[in-house]
Amino acid sequence: MLDTLDAPSVRTWCRLALTALGQAREEIDALNVYPVPDGDTGTNLYLTVESAASALDACFAERQPAGPGLAPAMAAVARGALVGARGNSGVILAQWLRGLSEVLSQGGDPAALRKGLVRASEAAYQAVAVPVEGTLLTVAAAAARTADQPSEGSRPDGLTAVAESAHRAALEALAHTPEQLDVLAEAGVVDAGGRGLVAVLGALVDAVSGQNPMGPVALRQEVAVPAPAAAGCEGHERPPGPGHPAFEVIYLLDAPDEALPALRGRLAGLGDSLVIGGGDGLWNVHVHVDDAGAAVEAGVEAGRPYRIRITHFAEAAARSGEREETVAHGRAVLSVVSGTGLAELCAQSGSAVLAADPDRPPASGELAEAVRRCGAREVVLLLNDPELRPAAGAAADQLREEGVRIAVLPTRSPVQGLAALAVHDATRRFDEDVVAMTSAAGATRYAELALAEGESWTMAGVCQAGDVLGMIDGDVAVIGEDLAQTALTVLARMLTAGGELVTLILGEGVPAGLADRLVADARRERPEVDTLVYEGGQESALLVIGVE
Structure with a gap:
């Protein structure tokens, strides 16, 4: 359990958040009925966090062997999210991360995390031209209020307590979003962007607590999240109806801060769903308009737009329907x-x-x-x-x-x-x-043998650093001290369920003679089984075994 955030724990958070969003991506896409029912919020949030995680990995690579401090790590996360932000929700999440970064760059103690969540919510609201409740903004605000005022009985000085209270409040706020936005109530869903933020906050709990070996808390639904009703499932595939702008325009913009008020005014007059995130001369602009050219021209007048993406909602929906053809x-x-x-x-x-x-x-x-x-x-x-x-x-x-x-x-x-x-x-x-x-x-069962990097709980018991782990179909089934003996045990267990062909793929550094021992043992126990051996050269596993 961490007492303070540092660069490695932020990196862990980014990876857990990416995993949580990846596993919930299709669910979040299905919830997407607002502001446009185009079924891509989960994908956009995933790509936004993926960009943030990649930027942080690059920051670590550049600063080897010591690694970055908390301030450059958070700056990398904020910039990576901004540059890679996709869609309305992605830009809002990027601005939320930027607000959090502004505070955590000064320190990662519990008080800083509380203040950071408050600043993150403020930054998210400031990015949206016309804030709407019942969205990601509402969920962020609830998390910030609770984190800023820890509940009675919790440890106000504990990093995990702050993260858990923020996550719990976000879940509760998410469950109430249909009461705040009619389109959600009609479709029978919660807000998609808010669901994504819950996943990100749940990953933060895992990163600071280190007490959830069974997977990200973000994926466990402690507050009931309604599944999309039939109308909602169909609705997210429909293009916007009459009266809704026809195009989504998004671009990065190099422009001075003083150019932003005029740009906001110009784009607000052209359409809706206007979100502008960023700062210090770099901005991510998102808007829904009927005149895509005019939206880009507004960016040219303000500065230098690039990475311009224009999506015609009706054509995108038509392409979706034609994919199978x-x-x-x-x-x-x-x-x-x-x-x-x-x-x-x-x-x-x-x-x-x-x-x-x-x-x-x-x-x-x-x-x-x-x-x-x-x-x-x-x-x-x-x-x-x-x-x-x-x-x-x-x-x-x-x-x-x-x-x-x-x-x-x-x-x-x-x-x-x-x-x-x-x-x-x-x-x-x-x-x-x-x-x-x-x-x-x-029809192919698989196993891998690898060395444990440290002490850990597994399905087969507690392992120590240097132990040989025999994993069958993804779960640790055998813990041993000797690679050859562990491999023989794993192969024997796999063959008890039957099989006609054994494939052995040798990894980098496998001792000479191991494959011959395994082949001889397989032939002795199951003469009818054929065995193939390949030099794979992989670093991830000392040995990969397949049984068909």
Whole structure:
């Protein structure tokens, strides 16, 4: 449990927030009926925090080996969120993070966190031209009020108490958002942006408490959050009705502070949903208008707009409806793997390869760009790592808007990816190929052996630093001291459930002779089982085992 925030704990918070938003992304998208029912709030929030986390990772890389202090870390988070903010809710969240950064840059004690949450709420309100209650703003304000006035019986001097009270108040405020906004009540949903902020605050609780090994508290619904009613589920796919502006315009703007009042006035006269976040000469501008050109011209008059994104709501909705009708012009498979040996195996099987850094998994933008480089209209994406699913989901949404037909297969290990590649057939219809590959991956059990980095609770008991962990289907099943003996135990357990083919992928630094011992043991216990051995070269796991 932390007494004060520092740069490493902020980094942990960003990663947990990204995980929480990634897992809740589709849920939040489904809640999105305000201000425009375009079903992308969850994706926009995810991309905003992903940009913040990437900027913080870069800050750590630049300041090795000591790492950054709290002030530069928070500045990196605020700037990264601002530059990568997407949509109305993304810009508001970026401004919330900027307000928080202004205070936490001076210190990370509980009093600073309380003041920071208050300043974050104020900054979020200031970014919105016409604040509306029952939104992310309301949830932020509730969190700030409670954090600023800890409840009786809590430790007012404790960092965890401040974070928990803010999170609890945000959950309660979220549950009441339909009472404040008619469109939410009609659809039977809570506010999507507010739901996203609850996820971010829940991740903060996890980061400062360190007492939730079963996953982010942000994902546990302590206050009932209604699922979208039928009308709401349909509504978020509909374009805005008559009378609503036709375009969403968003751009970054280099402009002096004194140019902002005139810009706000000009854009407010052109449309609605105006949000301008930022400061110190860099701004993120978001507005809904009928005249997209005029909105960009207003930016030119104020300064230098760039990274301009213009979305026509009706065309976006039409593209969404046409996705399944896209005509294919070639098909590709893209495998995300770590290790030169694995990359060569996938390439030999006819797959394009994105080499992943085990210390920095690819972000959604990198995944999307790798798919584009395939040059195909139909793409099957093999992630081979469950941690990449949120980023892949956000990337897939972007690519579908571009007309790419993409299927993200839920492969959780490289051996599942290889099994899927073995049955890939580009002459089949896309759906049939995806089903066959998914079935092959699902029929492959997998295990990994790795070294524990520190003391931790697992499904198999408590492990210590240096112990060998045998993980079967993602859960720690065996804890041992000797790599070979642990590997033999894991393989024996996997074969008790049956199997016809064993695949062994050797990681970097695996002792010579280990594969021969495993092959001999498998043949002795199950003579009918075939065994394949590959040099994978991956750093993430000493050994990967697959049983089909």
